[in-house]
Amino acid sequence: MMDLTWYILGVLTxxxxxxxxxxxxxxxxxxxxxxxxxxxxxxxxxxxxxAVGSVLEGVPxxxxxxxxxxxxxxxxxxxxxxxxxxxRKEVD
Amino acid sequence: xxxPVKIESSEKLNASRRRFLKLGLAGAGVAAVAAGGITxxxxxxxxxxxxxxxxxxxxxxxxxxxxxxNIFANSKALNDKHPERNRSxxxxxxxxxxxxxxxxxxxxxxxxxxxxxxxxxxxxSQLERALAVAGFSSARQQxxxxxxxxxxxxxxxxxxxxLVKNRYQFxxxxxxxxxxxxxxxxxxxxxxxxxxxxxRWDYDPIYDASIERELSWDKDFPFEPKTIIVIMAEMxxxxxxxxxxxxxxxxxxxxxxxxxxxxxxxTIFLRQLGYxxxxxxxxLGINAPYAIAAGLGEGARNGQVITPKYGPRVRISxxxxxxxxxxxxxxxxxxxASFCLNCKRCANSCPSKAITFDEQSWEPTYSSDPDYIWHxxxxxxxxxxxxxxxxxxxxxxxGSCGNCIASCPYNKPDFWHHRLVxxxxxIAPGPMHAFMREMDIFxxxxxxxxxxxxxxxxxxxTKI
Numbered sequence: 381m382m383d384l385t386w387y388i389l390g391v392l393t394x395x396x397x398x399x400x401x402x403x404x405x406x407x408x409x410x411x412x413x414x415x416x417x418x419x420x421x422x423x424x425x426x427x428x429x430x431a432v433g434s435v436l437e438g439v440p441x442x443x444x445x446x447x448x449x450x451x452x453x454x455x456x457x458x459x460x461x462x463x464x465x466x467x468r469k470e471v472d
Numbered sequence: 473x474x475x476p477v478k479i480e481s482s483e484k485l486n487a488s489r490r491r492f493l494k495l496g497l498a499g500a501g502v503a504a505v506a507a508g509g510i511t512x513x514x515x516x517x518x519x520x521x522x523x524x525x526x527x528x529x530x531x532x533x534x535x536x537x538x539x540x541x542n543i544f545a546n547s548k549a550l551n552d553k554h555p556e557r558n559r560s561x562x563x564x565x566x567x568x569x570x571x572x573x574x575x576x577x578x579x580x581x582x583x584x585x586x587x588x589x590x591x592x593x594x595x596x597s598q599l600e601r602a603l604a605v606a607g608f609s610s611a612r613q614q615x616x617x618x619x620x621x622x623x624x625x626x627x628x629x630x631x632x633x634x635l636v637k638n639r640y641q642f643x644x645x646x647x648x649x650x651x652x653x654x655x656x657x658x659x660x661x662x663x664x665x666x667x668x669x670x671x672r673w674d675y676d677p678i679y680d681a682s683i684e685r686e687l688s689w690d691k692d693f694p695f696e697p698k699t700i701i702v703i704m705a706e707m708x709x710x711x712x713x714x715x716x717x718x719x720x721x722x723x724x725x726x727x728x729x730x731x732x733x734x735x736x737x738x739t740i741f742l743r744q745l746g747y748x749x750x751x752x753x754x755x756l757g758i759n760a761p762y763a764i765a766a767g768l769g770e771g772a773r774n775g776q777v778i779t780p781k782y783g784p785r786v787r788i789s790x791x792x793x794x795x796x797x798x799x800x801x802x803x804x805x806x807x808x809a810s811f812c813l814n815c816k817r818c819a820n821s822c823p824s825k826a827i828t829f830d831e832q833s834w835e836p837t838y839s840s841d842p843d844y845i846w847h848x849x850x851x852x853x854x855x856x857x858x859x860x861x862x863x864x865x866x867x868x869x870x871g872s873c874g875n876c877i878a879s880c881p882y883n884k885p886d887f888w889h890h891r892l893v894x895x896x897x898x899i900a901p902g903p904m905h906a907f908m909r910e911m912d913i914f915x916x917x918x919x920x921x922x923x924x925x926x927x928x929x930x931x932x933x934t935k936i
Binding site for chain 2: 445
């Protein structure tokens with residue numbers, strides 16, 4: 381099961397990297413935006429891997445805590461970064 | 473005419489400098505992460521030491537096996553010989569809890585161990601008692617029906633059966649060590665390390681409580697051991713998680729069976745190569761220092777050896793042999809002692825308060841009365857625990873305990889994310905360990921006295 385998770389996460393990572401590439405072609409991103417997008421995406425992907433691992437090892441509480449701590453942080457970072465990019469675009 | 477051109481080149485130069493600075497910063501960041509990663513990996517493999525990693529004083533005396541807690545508890549003769557030991561312990565129990573005090577006698581109460589009535593509480597029913605007794609049955613059969621501490625019994629017999637005359641010569645010490653470890657892997661060892669015999673860790677004299685007899689290394693043991701092969705067998709995470717219920721005895725006994733089976737087979741392997749060998753469970757010598765010397769782990773607060781990936785969730789057996797030309801493993805430290813200083817989760821979980829909250833010391837810190845600390849090894853800088861209190865809880869519980877194993881943050885199933893936490897722990901400074909301990913609790917690991925774990929165990933058959 382973990383092997384399948386790694387495979388799916390590999391595909392997801394590829395998709396995220398491609399989306400970032402497309403975004404950077406359409407919008408000029410500064411270093412802060414890049415950092416936010418990469419960190420946020422990485423945290424979400426990490427939380428998925430953590431949660432699946434925890435469920436498989438039989439500790440569901442660790443899975444929910446992982447999603448809460450890493451996944452939610454990732455979502456917050458991505459949201460803030462997206463808002464920052466949008467506000468910069470409006471100024472431009 | 474030249475002015476605008478100058479401004480343009482100056483702007484270009486500044487932009488180029490900024491780009492260079494950014495690239496430099498990014499490069500430094502990547503290098504720092506890489507360096508941290510490499511350091512963590514190196515430390516997770518352990519820092520090798522030329523000498524035994526725990527300081528040992530010159531006046532350290534070898535442990536008399538008659539003073540080993542289980543041997544003493546199993547011996548009527550020793551209890552009769554040392555009434556002051558029972559007296560002193562009872563005085564302490566009375567002092568600590570006068571109202572709940574009930575007289576305790578190491579030998580008499582030990583006779584009733586694991587024979588008490590079934591209870592209505594989860595983990596203490598006929599089902600769990602059956603699991604515990606069955607778990608231990610194989611190890612007992614292999615050891616000729618004796619206890620785990622009994623020497624010269626069953627597969628740990630001192631008779632050199634199946635010894636061949638021709639001594640196989642390995643091309644090099646490295647080849648010898650590799651052959652032994654490869655055989656150990658086949659016979660089911662989780663880990664195997666090889667170390668030189670160190671008399672400090674051998675009992676002297678050896679004592680067989682079943683026949684109430686002292687045994688001597690010089691007169692009774694069949695040969696002079698030169699090398700000790702240390703074997704580790706894994707205990708099941710989910711069964712151990714049911715600690716301190718009777719259920720966890722199932723995996724304790726089962727791991728003993730695996731550990732002694734591997735040691736027994738390795739003994740025959742060595743005898744077939746022409747070398748004398750004797751398998752040993754908890755007899756002949758102390759497992760923990762030999763496992764540390766063989767580079768398999770590091771001594772922890774709970775008195776056990778923490779081995780990478782599995783923590784304290786292992787049982788250790790040994791093979792004493794006269795083979796000499798083998799490459800010895802170096803002891804390694806993994807940052808466990810530093811983590812234990814800040815963690816203390818085992819001490820908090822210990823129902824009998826046998827585990828110390830103090831720092832490492834040369835002598836026990838819980839008492840200095842010789843009639844009370846008769847079993848303690850003095851002269852090693854380590855965490856000193858009161859084994860008598862632990863033994864008493866076993867009797868009260870009518871089964872062993874395992875809380876110090878189940879609650880340890882190093883006790884985790886072998887999953888990738890725990891290796892990540894291990895990497896963080898080896899490079900993080902001390903105060904961070906206290907934070908990691910809290911996170912371990914927050915994430916739901918190491919809970920003891922949890923009836924849910926018992927129910928969960930009995931549903932695990934669906935996965936087979």
